[in-house]
Amino acid sequence: MKKAIVIFLLAVFGFFLAVTFLDPDFEAERNHNGVKNFYLDKTVSQLKTANTVTAIVVNFRGFDTLGEVTVLFLAATALGSILFKKRHHIGDRTVLMPASSIVSAGSKLIFPAIILLGAYVFIHGHLTPGGGFQGGTIIATGFLLMLIAYRDFSISHNVLSVIESFAGIGFVTFGLLGFMNGGTFLQNFMGTGVLNDLISGGVIPVIYILVGFKVAAELTGLIYTILHEKG
Amino acid sequence: MVGSPVLLIAIPLLAAFLIPLFGMVWKESVRIVPGLVLAYLTYLSASLYIEVINTDTIVEIIAGWRPPWGINLVFSPLTGFLTTIMTFMGFIVWLYSYRFKRNVEFEAAKKYFIFLMLLVAGSVGIVITGDIFNQFVFIEIVGISAYALTAFYTGRDSAEAAFKYLIMGSLSASALLIAIIIIYSQLGTLNMAEIAANIDNMNPYYRIIAMIFFIIGIGVEAEIFPLNGWAPDAYTEAPGPVGGAFSGIVAKAGIYAMVRMMFTLFDIAGPMKILIVIGLITLIVAETSALRQEKLKRMLAYSSIGQMGLVLVAFGMGTKAGVFAALFLMLNHAITKPMLFLSGSFLTFNTTEKYIKQITGMAKKMPVVSIIFVLGALAITGFPPFSGFWSKMAFLSAAADENLLFIMATILIISIFEVVYYFRVINRLFFFEYDDKISVEPHKPGFNGMIALFVLAFIVLMIGFYPSSVTGFIDLAADDLLNTHQYIDKVLQLGQTIIQ
Amino acid sequence: MKSLTFNEKLARFFINWLFLMIVWIAFTTSFNKQEVIAGVFVTMLISFFSIPLFTCCTFKILAPKRIFYMVYYLLIFIRELIKSNLDVARRVLTPSLPINPGIVKFKSKLPTDYSKMVLANSITLTPGTLSIDIIDDTFYIHWIDVKTTDPEEAYTEIAETFEKILLKIFV
Amino acid sequence: MNYLLFIIGFLLLVLIGTAVYAVRQRDLLYAVIATGVISLALTALFLVLQAPDVALTEAAIGVALTTIIFIITIRNTVRYEDEKDKK
Amino acid sequence: MDTTELIRIGVYGTSILLILIGLYAVLTKRSLIKIIIGLSIIDGGIHLLLIGIGYIKDGTAPIFSPGSENAVARMVDPVPQALVLTAIVIGFGVTAVALSLVIRLYRHHNTLKIDEIKNLKW
Amino acid sequence: MSIYEIIGGILILIGAVFLFLGGLGIYRMPDVYNRLQAGTKATTLGAMSLILGVGVVKMEDSWTWIVKMAIIIIFIAFSNPISSHALARAMYHRKRYPYIKGDAKDMDAYREVAGKDDPSDTSPDEGENI
Amino acid sequence: MTYIFYITIVLLSLGMIFSIIRFIKGPTAGDRTLALDTMTTLMVAGLVLLSAVFNRFIYVDVALIYGVLGFIGVIVIARYLEGAL
Structure with missing residues (x-):
């Protein structure tokens, strides 16, 4: 009975959504060339950043990114707070049994390459797809591989939180530096260089690198916390 | 220029990232730094507010791109008014909980204060931002801090309340995103002023669909009727001061977002009636539920939801008097409800259930706290010499101007309900004998907590005896909200003066 | 894990550096001066921190x-x-x-x-x-x-x- | 241009099918693996719709991180939606 | 009907279906983990919808790599992509918090069924 | 058609065929170990060949493609066997019985895996639901 | 060249369909994970092919990352099945 009601409600809801989005008018009445062309134009001419999405994420809508980083920070902190237990076993292992020697040898071998891949992704955030979030996530995934392949691989929570704090402070500080130099928060106050060079885009790659460090530290901490959770 | 609105967001975030570092060096700093930050925010927003009133609305652009393209923050008489209240209440809640968390471990205390600070910062962000997607991000910040704060205590049913809140919160965030998608695809912009200026170009059908999704999206924070199922549980299960923070800070931000959306974004006459309907339903359902609650905090939570409904009804009238009454009600509620929560949580200290019967006869053991509780109850039910009276009067006269007799009658009946359930508590508090078996163990309230309560009581009395001290501010704020064209001009004209 | 002598560490560091540099060049597919310099620094950092990890081979290889x-x-x-x-x-x-x-x-x-x-x-x-x-x-x-x-x-x-x-x- | 239509249509079908499977499956582990497939199809779809940044994000988050947090939750709770599903 | 139109209808339709499937899971399933899977399916649908908004005929990614500088006219709208980027990361954070709450609930109630966890009224 | 396109096209086709066979293999084979055998081998070579083919086709324009393809090929050749080994080992530790034709009962190694004396009566898709 | 591309796409889709059938039929978690693994590899090949078709070199990064991370996802599930997590 409950299912029937739910399905009926969903049908109504879906009908409205379908009428909205599948209507040809929905495309026909669209009117948004201004923003897109402005962004594409200014990204090349002023910011000298090849990747427009990066330019939007870090510069035009940089405030969102600050909020987003904060959301991740909050999520990692909240995870620690929610799963908090009073007795804390120091000798807790993340995994119960050792992995096969092939898996552990392979992870050891591929781990630096994964970290390098992450670093590559966030250093080239303004040139190729990707950036701080993606790079940070890749690095965290690398740590995840090590954590599940080795029983005695441990990361210091303090180191993680120091990295995280410094990256976050760096982000806000760069924003405030723009505030002091150019007049607005997060303003691009550094020289922009030549399009498609590694050193271009002014403050954008710097902020994305900081975001990369921060996301990597946050996600690694998150995984580390949740892996230590034994039911 | 004393500072910039952007510091209202940047400073708490900076501090949140700094606190773990400070905590490694000096443990006490995790309690002190958030307080300093909140005090600074209160100072900053108050001084900005005064500046705004005397000169002109501040529109802060970010990253050097003018409004239609970049994100902008708007610090107007209205947002300044709300921001000042919210930061001040954040400071009060911090003050109250400063020693409250001393018996908790260091790690937990650190997290508690980070969440509290970011809750305030996120709510301020919701209010001052001028960009709908940015508002979504801030709603998520508020949301996650609120989930974490709700689930703060282990051993209660807090995780359940938080989970309920989370499900509703993320569904509503999805609805908000759909609304943003519709608006962006039709108008090609995310800036509120630009949307407001171009809303007439939008197909009315899509406009209504987008508006419905917006209402669903913001309704969870604003505690409107079908979406407020989380509120009573979350208020009950969260630590005492957090209930105050939810009702005094988060709900205000939600209401603001809703009203800004209705008045500025979708400036249509008809849907205003929606607000009245939603508000009335919320009000009636909440107040009748409050009548049969046995737990103190749950009762306060329902009362808080009811007040939000009242505010929405007042906004729904759409007139100057109505908006004035609504803002006045918001101010009152923002001060009185935290006062009730804070004193109530002193009265039921260290219990998990917080039944009303547990405070039987506590007035003799903790007279000062009890008197403050009564003061709050009287203020919120609208007894003459206190602040609530003036706001209810403003509300009734606004309704009378519009000849909304039905609403007036409803409000009067609801007020009787309120009186009944608050007096039930007061009766137990004062006119029953203290009983060891059911009542809680009285304890000595902390010094800081008492200061927080006294400050609130002082404000309630001050507004009660000199309502003219705040009506001027509220009047300006109401003008600001109603004047959509001025908002659009202020935001977009700025763009023409600072051209990249 | 047995502790390593300084020479062993140095050897590991350099061989890591070499391999990671090759990988970096493959990632960037560019011999641009800026890319190479950035790569030298990044790979140096990573190989420094992965001395205890990356042990597949010595220079004998x-x-x-x-x-x-x-x-x-x-x-x-x-x-x-x-x-x-x-x-x-x-x-x-x-x-x-x-x-x-x-x-x-x-x-x-x-x-x-x-x-x-x-x-x-x-x-x-x-x-x-x-x-x-x-x-x-x-x-x-x-x-x-x-x-x-x-x-x-x-x-x-x-x-x-x-x-x-x-x-x-x-x- | 028809090949694009074919690829997109195929991926969309995979997406819907896997979503239905994930919702209907009573073994939560299988449902979690199905979310991995959803994320895979979404990644390809984002790339075809010319959003490599988003595809990268979806790939980086959907492949391992979402899986691990879901799996840890399953490990700490129960694997079946209903105890009687356990064979 | 031309190809772009068909692609668009397919993408929108699929996203709507995904949203509905996810909502169905959230509303009817009893297992908490299933509810969260439903939430992530909804998220996926919304992200797809948002990307579909930005797609244009013969589009290419808004990245000015060497060799594609003159493709500006064909570039798809970058704004929805930036929004989705933000939304994906936020969604991941919310999922992590939700799952940790599930672990807490299981610790407390020893079940995942939503109708057995009702100390509070739903 | 240049020589690059011809060689690359052939490599791509070979790769596609093997990838298809990988899919078919995991569909047709009777138990998880055999599926792993077919799946891993065919998809690894298929993906390597296809990616190499793309690199060769693009070699006409620039050398960058082939370098990046090479690194992808190395990663795939390295990681695919490891993941299937991990999977096989997981099955092995969960005592998943391999499918065995009637006359091969007397293998010691098999007993060590299956831990069961008479495996001949287990059909491939039965056993503990893991 | 176009025909080669068409044939390849069709073959990849067929391989994908067979993996999905295996994924749905099961019967064990190992089979499903194997199907996921196969699909990952197929998808890496497909992404490379697509970036060649769109003629954007930078798209290859997506395939690269998918190739590297896909195996970690499989190892995570395998480790869980092993009982090690």
């Missing part, structure tokens, strides 16, 4: 003889890979599924984990065999078409060609 055997191994490996794929194709496409699977084991003489890993990977990718588990020196192999169950014969059949070359590379 760069001796010409070993490189020759590596290339030789690669060629044999590719031949076996293609053979194994044709084998899979034949089995999959034959309607009657001509398989006779089973699990056999044999002992290997390879010394380090890395060489065992290379052997196991090669076994997995060569005709009809899949390494299932390694316990100390014993390899457990799933064989799609069991010819023998004797460990010695299985060894000759499955692993001998690879292991001979691997011993020359890694020892």
Whole structure:
């Protein structure tokens, strides 16, 4: 009975959504060339950043990114707070049994390459797809591989939180530096260089690198916390 | 220029990232730094507010791109008014909980204060931002801090309340995103002023669909009727001061977002009636539920939801008097409800259930706290010499101007309900004998907590005896909200003066 | 983990640096001055922190003889890979599924984990065999078409060609 | 241009099918693996719709991180939606 | 009907279906983990919808790599992509918090069924 | 058609065929170990060949493609066997019985895996639901 | 060249369909994970092919990352099945 009601409600809801989005008018009445062309134009001419999405994420809508980083920070902190237990076993292992020697040898071998891949992704955030979030996530995934392949691989929570704090402070500080130099928060106050060079885009790659460090530290901490959770 | 609105967001975030570092060096700093930050925010927003009133609305652009393209923050008489209240209440809640968390471990205390600070910062962000997607991000910040704060205590049913809140919160965030998608695809912009200026170009059908999704999206924070199922549980299960923070800070931000959306974004006459309907339903359902609650905090939570409904009804009238009454009600509620929560949580200290019967006869053991509780109850039910009276009067006269007799009658009946359930508590508090078996163990309230309560009581009395001290501010704020064209001009004209 | 002498650390650091630099160049696919300089710094940092981790080989691996055997191994490996794929194709496409699977084991003489890993990977990718588990020196192999169950014969059949070359590379 | 239509249509079908499977499956582990497939199809779809940044994000988050947090939750709770599903 | 139109309808339709499937899971399923899977399916649908908004005929990614500088006219709208980027990361954070709450609930109630966890009224 | 396109096209086709066979293999084979055998081998070679083919086709324009393809090929050749080994080992530790034709009962190694005396009566898709 | 591309796409889709059938049929978690693994590899090949078709070199990064991370996802599930997590 409950299912029937739910399905009926969903049908109504879906009908409205379908009428909205599948209507040809929905495309026909669209009117948004201004923003897109402005962004594409200014990204090349002023910011000298090849990747427009990066330019939007870090510069035009940089405030969102600050909020987003904060959301991740909050999520990692909240995870620690929610799963908090009073007795804390120091000798807790993340995994119960050792992995096969092939898996552990392979992870050891591929781990630096994964970290390098992450670093590559966030250093080239303004040139190729990707950036701080993606790079940070890749690095965290690398740590995840090590954590599940080795029983005695441990990361210091303090180191993680120091990295995280410094990256976050760096982000806000760069924003405030723009505030002091150019007049607005997060303003691009550094020289922009030549399009498609590694050193271009002014403050954008710097902020994305900081975001990369921060996301990597946050996600690694998150995984580390949740892996230590034994039911 | 004393500072910039952007510091209202940047400073708490900076501090949140700094606190773990400070905590490694000096443990006490995790309690002190958030307080300093909140005090600074209160100072900053108050001084900005005064500046705004005397000169002109501040529109802060970010990253050097003018409004239609970049994100902008708007610090107007209205947002300044709300921001000042919210930061001040954040400071009060911090003050109250400063020693409250001393018996908790260091790690937990650190997290508690980070969440509290970011809750305030996120709510301020919701209010001052001028960009709908940015508002979504801030709603998520508020949301996650609120989930974490709700689930703060282990051993209660807090995780359940938080989970309920989370499900509703993320569904509503999805609805908000759909609304943003519709608006962006039709108008090609995310800036509120630009949307407001171009809303007439939008197909009315899509406009209504987008508006419905917006209402669903913001309704969870604003505690409107079908979406407020989380509120009573979350208020009950969260630590005492957090209930105050939810009702005094988060709900205000939600209401603001809703009203800004209705008045500025979708400036249509008809849907205003929606607000009245939603508000009335919320009000009636909440107040009748409050009548049969046995737990103190749950009762306060329902009362808080009811007040939000009242505010929405007042906004729904759409007139100057109505908006004035609504803002006045918001101010009152923002001060009185935290006062009730804070004193109530002193009265039921260290219990998990917080039944009303547990405070039987506590007035003799903790007279000062009890008197403050009564003061709050009287203020919120609208007894003459206190602040609530003036706001209810403003509300009734606004309704009378519009000849909304039905609403007036409803409000009067609801007020009787309120009186009944608050007096039930007061009766137990004062006119029953203290009983060891059911009542809680009285304890000595902390010094800081008492200061927080006294400050609130002082404000309630001050507004009660000199309502003219705040009506001027509220009047300006109401003008600001109603004047959509001025908002659009202020935001977009700025763009023409600072051209990249 | 036994502690390393300074020289060992240095050797590891430099070989890591070399390999990671090659990987970096492959990632960026550019010899632009800025990219290379950035790469030098980044890879230096990573190889410094991965000194205790990345232990596959020392500079010995760069001796010409070993490189020759590596290339030789690669060629044999590719031949076996293609053979194994044709084998899979034949089995999959034959309607009657001509398989006779089973699990056999044999002992290997390879010394380090890395060489065992290379052997196991090669076994997995060569005709009809899949390494299932390694316990100390014993390899457990799933064989799609069991010819023998004797460990010695299985060894000759499955692993001998690879292991001979691997011993020359890694020892 | 028709090949694009074919690829997109195929991926969309995979997406819907896997979503239905994930919702209907009573073994939570299988449902979690199905979310991995959803994320895979979404990644390809984002790339085809010319959003490599988003595809990268979806790939980086959907492949391992979402899986691990879901799996840890399953490990700490129960694997089946209903105890009687356990064979 | 031309190809772009068909692609668009397919993408929108699929996203709507995904949203509905996810909502169905959230509303009817009893297992908490299933509810969260439903939430992530909804998220996926919304992200797809948002990307579909930005797609244009013969589009290419808004990245000015060497060799594609003159493709500006064909570039798809970058704004929805930036929004989705933000939304994906936020969604991941919310999922992590939700799952940790599930672990807490299981610790407390020893069940995942939503109708057995009702100390509070739903 | 240049020589690059011809060679690259052939490589791509070979790769596509093997990838298809990999899919078919995991569909047709009777138990998880055999599926792993077919799946891993065919998809690894298929993906390598296809990616190499793309690199060769693009070699006409620039050398960058082939370098990046090479690194992808190395990663795939390295990681695919490891993941299937991990999977096989997981099955092995969960005592998943391999499918065996009637006459191969007397293998010691098999007993070590299956831990059961008479495996002949287990059909491939039965056993503990893992 | 176009025809080669079409044939390849069709073959990849067929391989994908067979993996999905295996994924749905099961019967064990190992089979499903194997299907996921196969699909990952197919997808890496497909992404490379697509970036060649769109003629954007930078798209290859997506395939690269998918290739590297896909195997970690499989190892995570395998480790869980092993009982090690």
